[in-house]
Amino acid sequence: MRRLLLLGLCLLATLAHAAATLPARDAVRYRAVTDPHGLIAELRQQLDQRTGSTTPKQERDLLWQLGVAAVNANDDTALTEAVLRLDSLASVRDYTLAAASAGFLRARQKIARGDGNGVSEALRAAAKVQDESDPEIVAWARYNLCDAYAMSGKAHSAMPLCEQAQAAYRATGDIWGLAQAENDQGVNHAALEQPHKAIEYYQRSRQHFASIGAGQMAVMVGDNLAQMYLKVGRAGEALALSQASLAQEEAAGRVSDALISRANIALEQAALGQSRQALSTIDAALGDARKAGLDGLVPDLLERRSELREKAGQLRLALEDARESIRLLGQRNAAAQSSDEAxxxxxxxxxxxxxxxxxxxxxxxxxxxxxxxxxxxxxxxxxxxxxxxxxxxxxxxxxxxxxxxxxxxxxxxxxxxxxxxxxxxxxLRDPLTGIDNRRAFMQRAAALLGEAGAATPVHVLLLVDFDHFKQINDSAGHPQGDRVLSMVAEHLGKTVEGVGHVARIGGEEFAVLCPRLGAEAGVRLAETLRAGVAALSLPAAVPQRHVTISIGVAVFDGRHCRDLGGWMRAADAALYSAKSYGRNRVVASSLLPGA
Structure with missing residues (x-):
């Protein structure tokens, strides 16, 4: 699928004569697509000249533009520079917008490389500016999240985000941003095999780009439109659109975009009966993608070559391409599943x-x-x-x-x-067990430590983790695993009632907060919990008859632990030791070396 590497709001008004008719805020955006290499050189010069004299906002804007141009030009050096400097700006100036900008650029790079964690990176970036009220920042963040999902092929998740981005851009009067979001919505409908709906969105996007004088952007979206024309039997029109887009992309040095246009041209050539030329075109595109390290494009290119080889009667080679495409997509999906995206x-x-x-x-x-x-x-x-x-x-x-x-x-x-x-x-509630979630636990613990005289008497924190819980999910299935989690959560709650509060803070990890309980009583309570869980009988559908837990105990006395973060780390270290010593045991942080 045609994927535009456009990432959002570039705010300074510097532009070459080719885009002189554009509104000021769209000028650099246009350069980032039509002349990314030239823009990178100019932005670096501006950043060097303005060292020490720019505001955080001005520096962030320049670095964001540098990152966008670097993504379009496949310039990893410039992209790394932009991301590192944005991270530094975020750290030194405590500027969350810079941190979010770096995160969105990292997400785009991961998606282009076929890294399944790209969407997780975009979600982390969006969360950093979730409290922002500035309408332009809100629109920018929603679009970048929409774009990450759309470019990762997650159309169902992308569509509501793209709708929100369109509404936000309309509210701010940002026609460029609206055209980008409409293009992504076209990508989503194309992925869902809805060509007529995709054509409608692509045509809207082209019209909006043309209305502000961004003619080359309209040409670029035309390559997406070409794919839909091909699906509805308009191969000749599709080929003309793709060839126009390819000429523009090669002139601007946009390697990734040009490769996708070449793949589209191959399909269009095949539809017009030029099978030999089509295979030659897709072979060259696939080889160049691998040389450029654009692994995210390889599965799609292999799938298209497989289709062309099958039509040409090369069935064995078509099967090999299909198998390799499936293998690569499986690796990408496995990476996504192992991430913290959910x-x-x-x-x-x-x-x-x-x-x-x-x-x-x-x-x-x-x-x-x-x-x-x-x-x-x-x-x-x-x-x-x-x-x-x-x-x-x-x-x-x-x-x-x-x-x-x-x-x-x-x-x-x-x-x-x-x-x-x-x-x-x-x-503030965990939907599975009905007890407090991590957010509620953190609020309760922070309030406890904020009380006057909170250091005496001693507060106790227990971190509880299941031993070998994956075996239950693997053998009995996740529904039974959820039953076991709920059963143990209910047991923990009943046991600590009156002396503490239980919260689920992770997948199989619980925390028990015991105000003013004291160290000795805390260890005794932990042993009671451990023994009680070990004695529970599991549901008949679970092959294992019993499940055990490990517990780390840490006390807050104002001396060894001075804040909530230190308290959590002390309990976590004790839990890790309990796991290391064989599981199904209690370890107090005061017993660890250096405590």
Missing amino acids: SLEARYAAREKELRIRTLEHQNRLQELALKSARAEAAERGELQRRQTAVGLLVKGAGVAAVLIAGLLYLLLRAQRRHAAELRIQA
Whole structure:
């Protein structure tokens, strides 16, 4: 699938004569696509000249533009430079926008290389600016997340994000950004085998680019449109669009884009009966992709060559290409499955829920003000009724109406408060076990350590982890594994009731927070929990009859542990030792060397 390497908001107004008619904020964006190598040289010069005199925002903008141009030019050196300098800017100036920019650039690089962790990287970047209220930053972040999913072939997940990006760009009047998001939506529909819908989005994107004078961008999207024309039987038109796009990409030095255009041309040549020329074109494109290290393109190119070889009657070679494509895609998917993508998606969604809660609370405040206003109006009308007996019936009716409105507002306010409270509870609860999640645990622990005199008496933290839990999932399946998790969570909660709080802070990891329990009592409680879990009988569907846990114990006395992070690390070190000493045991951090 045709993939545009366009990444978003480039804000400075420097542009060569070729894009002189573009709006100022789109000028550098255009250069990043039509002349990425020249732009890289100019941006480096600007960064060198402005050392020490730029604001964090100005430096971030220049580095973002450098990274975008580097991605388009497949210049790993320039891309690494941009990412490292953005990371440094984020660290030195505590500038989260710079950190998010570096993350999105890393995500794009990983996706281009076929690394399955690209989407996880983009999710981490988006989370850094999730609280931003600046409409331009919101639109930029939503587009980059949409683009990461779309370019990774995850169309179903990408589509709602791309819709949000389109809405955000419309709100800010950013036609360039809107055209980019529409192009990605076309990519999504193409991946879902919906060519007519994809054609509609590609044509919209081309029209928007043309409306702001970005003619070469319209040509570039034309290569995507060509693939859909090919699917609906318009091969001649498709070939003309792809050839125009290829000429532009080769002139600009955009290697990755040019390779995809060459692959599209091969399919179009085959559709026009030029099978020998088509095979020659795809062979050359595949060889150049491997030489350039663009591993993310290789599976798609192999799949297309397999199709062409099959049509040409080269069945054995077609099978070899298909097998290699499947193997490479399997490696990519395995990498994605081993990443923390699902966890990051859950955290991102949880934060979105928190932001909705904040909006509801703001609406509640407005409803409260409206309620007060309605009550005041009802009181005024009641007074008017007493003073103007001649029009008493009319005033009385108006007063009753005002009271009814006030009542309705009150009911609406109460319903919104209830909804906000339910969302707040959901944000702090683990959906599987019903106990506190990691966010709730961190809030509770931070509040405990923030109390006056929190250092005495001693607070106790237990970190609990299952031993060999993967064996249960592998042998009985994840549903049974979830049953075991819930059963053990219920047992832990009942055992520590009255002395502590249980939270699920990871997949098979739990934390028990025991305020003012004391070190000796904490170790005794840990032993009780360990023995109790070992004695539990597992469901009949689980081959193993019992499951065991390891526990790390750490105390907070204000001396060995001075903050929540240190306390967590001490408990984690003790848990690691329990695992190392053979599992199914309790280890206190005070017993470890150096404690």
